[in-house]
Amino acid sequence: MGKLKVAMLRYLMRDDFRILTAIEMGMKNHELVPITLVTQIANLRGGGVHRMLRELCKHRLCAYERGKHYDGYRLTNMGYDYLALKVLSSREVLGSVGSQIGVGKESDIYVTSDPVGNPLCMKLHRLGRTSFRKLKEKRDYHHHRNKASWIYLSRLSATKEFAYMKALYDRGFPVPKPVDCNRHCVIMELVNGYPLCNVHDVADVPQLYSDLMDLIVKLASHGVIHSDFNEFNIMVNDDDKPVIIDFPQMVSTDHENAKMYFDRDVNCVREFFKRRFGYESELYPDFDGDVVREEDETTKEQDQTETTGLKKEELVRLQDEMETLCKELNIEKNLENDESEELNKDTKKEEEVEETPSEVSERHSRRKKGKDADRDARLLFIKQLAKARELRQHCEENGEEAPPLEDMIDDSMSDIHSVRSFSTTASTIEPEEIKRRLQKDLTRREKKQVSKKNLRVKGEANAYRRSKLANAATIKESVGWDEY
Helix, strand or coil, X not given: CCEXXXXXXXXXXXXXXXXXXXXXXXXXXXXXXXXXXXXXXXXXXXXXXXXXXXXXXXXXXXXXXXXXXXXXXXXXXXXXXXXXXXHHHHCXXXXXXXXXXXXXXCEEEEEEECCCCCEEEEEEECCCCCCCCCHHHHCCCCCCCCCCCHHHHHHHHHHHHHHHHHHHHHCCCCCCCEEEEECCEEEEECCCEEEHHHCCCCCCHHHHHHHHHHHHHHHHHCCEECCCCCXXXXXXXXXXXXXXXXXXXXXXXXXXXXXXHHHHHHHHHHHHHHHHCCCCCCCCCCHHHHCCCCCCHHHHHHHHHHHHCCCHHHHHHHHHHHHHHHHHCHHHHHHHHHHHHHHHHHHHHHXXXXXXXXXXHHHHHHHHHHHHHHHHHHHHHHHHHHXXXXXXXXXXXXXXXXXXXXXXXXXXXXXXXXXXXXXXXXXXCCHHHHHHHHHHHHHHHHHHXXXXXXXXXXXCCCXXXXXXXXXXXXXXXXXXXXXX
């Protein structure tokens, strides 16, 4: 099975975890994170990012890879484990990590303990293994995404499992007690029992069969279906009582394939009992006939008492008093409604006064006269402006001093300028303010966008330098081919 190597965790410093966190943040939109981006996100005051990255790569907490366009770093599973363990240890949830007790197609299970020494169970989600890579067909983690990192999908899987486990535990289902969750790591109570696949002898086989079928129906009555209810995800304790584990694949009863998942869970249990214990029963639940959605009345009463601070008897008494008051006030409300309706009708009659045809024609004629007057005034202004320009040219030809155009135009035409407003392209903002805004916008864009030149990794490991050296070697080998 093996053991998770956590010996290096005690020797890592704060700057090392900042670099690992910077690589994790950069992997949100980068397959390989360039060292320049790692340096910008980590923002270490003392520097030394190259040296720390070499040490982290040596201990396999991150990996350096050469890409097609540029080189960069990516976070390994062990580095992601260290980030989660660091947070859980700082919360005083974990005190030590033991050996591995289980392995699956999408997770690893380890025995751990809290700082006091109480045993716990740690589940590390490992999506992306060769045995489980058809996530788009089996899970709904991608949603609208076409591609996503395996580390990010593992985090989604762990978050979903912890949420389901906490909800089921609060409602009295036989599940492990959830303790804490961070990234792809889930901490839960260690179940004192054995997987059902390893159990060959049970004291009361029909009772265990009945308990498992009741669990399937109870889950569906609360609106969820396990979707992987088999002997590998069921634990049996010393009292032959079942405990359910593994919840990332749970779906709602409103799912389009809910009936298929429900029937598959039922058939898995029936086939296992027939194969292992030779027990076959004609009684098994049906999705359409046995599943009835139940509302948790106890939680509703608790929510009401918490929000109002009153007991159930007081709430009932207050509701009765409100009903009697409503009956007594019903007549008064009807009278008030009648009076308000009459007032509204009178006001509407006063406001809505219909226009006669003569008033409508008069309003249209006034609008037409205004437009004609506006057009005549503009034509008169243009004629006076043309005459003023001719007089100005005549004065210039005779060598006389021409008066300004403002004096030549009649004073009665001074009001014409206010008839229409003319659009202009000139700005009313001061030039200094425009320069300041442009400079601010440019600096903001430069901070958001990192040029491709800065993304190149410096040194002998640069992809651009490698291609340049390869071309130089090819040229050197082909020199003198025409001398023969």
